[in-house]
Amino acid sequence: MGLPRFGRPKGFEGDSSPNLYVANCGPAVGLSYDSIASVFSAFGELKGVFAADDSGARVIVSYRDESSATAALEAFDGHPCPDLGGRSLHIRYSVIQPTSQVNDSVPVSLMASELNIPGLYLLQDFVSIKEEEELLAAVDARPWKSLSKRRVQHYGYEFCYETRNVNTRRKLGELPSFVSLILERISSFPNLDDSANIVLDQLTVNEYPTGVGLSPHVDTHSAFEGFIFSLSLAGPCIMEFRQYAECAWLPNHTSSPSMKMQSPEDDKSFLRRAIYLPPRSMLLLSGEARYAWHHYIPHHKIDLVKDSVIRRGSRRVSFTFRKVRTGPCQCEFPQYCDSQR
The missing domain is CATH 2.60.120.1520 (Jelly Rolls)
Structure with missing residues (x-):
């Protein structure tokens, strides 16, 4: 399956979401997707870690349930994370963007x-x-x-x-x-x-x-x-x-x-x-x-x-x-x- 389409967190009006937009995090800053998944999985089962955009420095961490995402956000937002190179992460909730178009990806x-x-x-x-x-x-x-x-x-x-x-x-x-x-x-x-x-x-x-x-x-x-x-x-x-x-x-x-x-x-x-x-x-x-x-x-x-x-x-x-x-x-x-x- 292809990369999910996530909406930008700007203007998100929900109390919470199982998906987190995580900035200062990704391959461009020396963090692999596996290492990111390993750290964030401590808060609950993950659906996956995806590129948030083309920068390589922002990712979407997607959980199975909202409570896991909330716990991770409260623990990491604005704080240095020793297990991710001591980087300070900037986190907001994100949502999957609904679309009526045919998925533009193919296996x-x-x-x-x-x-x-x-x-x-x-x-x-x-x-x-x-x-x-x-x-x-x-x-x-x-x-x-x-x-x-x-x-x-x-x-x-x-x-x-x-x-x-x-x-x-x-x-x-x-x-x-x-x-x-x-x-x-x-x-x-x-x-x-x-x-x-x-x-x-x-x-x-x-x-x-x-x-x-x-x-x-x-x-x-x-x-x-x-x-x-x-x-x-x-x-x-x-x-x-x-x-x-x-x-x-x-x-x-x-x-x-x-x-x-x-x-x-x-x-x-x-x-x-x-x-x-x-x-x-x-x-x-x-x-x-x-x-x-x-x-x-x-x-x-x-x-x-x-x-x-x-x-x-x-x-x-x-x-x-x-x-x-x-x-x-x-x-x-x-x-x-x-x-x-």
Whole structure:
């Protein structure tokens, strides 16, 4: 289950609540969730300890009953707590925020096989820590292009965000030498009989600051062929996959790739899957995963993975490798294909 939605304690008009908003407490000030739970559990059974916000310095301590929360508040509010590094805690009651919206979280898997999406693969530790450092140093030595919320670099061909396509008549050159090792390993990627014949000629490097994600999208069928490889470096993230029942987000006329599309967010009927991408892991989208599922990175600073709270790093850098398509797409998913609609 996802993180509960707690209301801010400002303006709370109740005498008490089983939930406590605790400031000056959390991973950002050197206190683990386990250590916090251990101290507060002395006053009663806990439902859990949750992040109150993205700061890492404020938590919600949730009890089974109100009397336990009251006892903890009276004992700790405004007083140093020896078992929590001597920190003075600032505590108020909090409440779970009622909502009629669909929960915006989805259970997160650690393995691609758990998602049951054909063509989706994830290899962990695809590069070593030393190789990761060298790759990051290589791109940081080159100029970045700033977008609204992130920075990018393009190699081989430049991706045009306005048309969601590439200009095949304007080649930037060969892929840089610092990714040669990655390309060599991709050529022997397991589970794909024809992976050795893959010739990748386009690379986009994305740098995501903390809390910045990616809107739901399918890489344009007519722009790229059937294999998309994405290497995650520096920081972790959650990637969600969505398959929409309707295809209103596709342009009606393939002759105009720049046509404005309806946002997939307007369609609330979709299947959802999510996977955790640790640093140095390589994700492959192929077949149905590439052609028929939107992929999406939620705009979070904190993710819940198997009941563990994972803070995103100060940056995440992805290397996405693709093969530019030179003709129309003839995939097996015409309902999602801009070439076949």
